[in-house]
Amino acid sequence: MHSLRKSISPSKMLAVVLLSFLSAGTSYGIAQARTSSFSGEFGGSTGSHFDQSNNQLDGPITALRIRANDRYIVSIQVRYGDSWSNTEGGTVGSSSNVQLFLGEGFVQVLGRFRSHMEYLAFRTNQGRIFAFGPSFGSGTFFNAEPSFPNTVLRSISGRSGSSVDAIGFHWDTDE
Structure with a gap:
């Protein structure tokens, strides 16, 4: 020894x-790393890149503000905790606001795109569904969900100009 x-x-x-x-x-x-995942990027290749990953430091997603017209999604704005993100996209079309309940989070996003987002539908862990944009169209459909259980949408990224051209979804635990 x-x-x-x-x-x-x-x-x-x-x-x-x-x-x-x-x-x-x-x-x-x-x-x-086993709690975080990414879905996307879905959509076209034009527009300027945006990434709201740092916004999640303000808290979980608590609300959405989406502007759409009769052909596509014009803009998206996300509230993280009590702070609103930058508006990604343009300013025309009608605006819709969605407020989440305490403990509620997005667990699935269905959408359709061509050169930009035509349609987005968000489903929450409490079963509520919020749809934006025209429900008809000939674009490509997608279904975005987290890879791991008990995780929710934590932030978005993508491309935008005068509309939301592409979008990706970042999932993780709701802390």
Whole structure:
């Protein structure tokens, strides 16, 4: 036993301790990554890129403000906690507001697109559904859902100009 203690130098011991911390951090990161997922990007390739991932630091999604006309989704604005995001898209068309209940979150988004978003329907974990844009059209349909249970929509990203050209959905736990 005495010879074993003698064979491990202080620098080797430090290396073992550091390696233990690094591998512990890695396994924690892997566990964390299993709650987040991404769906998309759905839509066209024009417009400027936007990403609201940092907005989720203000809290969970609590409301939506979507503007649509008879052909497509013009703009989207999301309230994270008590703070509204930038409006992504244009200013024409009629605006609709959706307020979520405490503890309610979006768990599915159905949509249709061509060169921009034509239609979006959001379903919550309490069974409510909110639809925006024309229900008819010949665009491509998509169904966006989180990859892991007990997760909700936490932020959006995509492309916009005078309309919402493309959109992606970032899912995670509602913390």
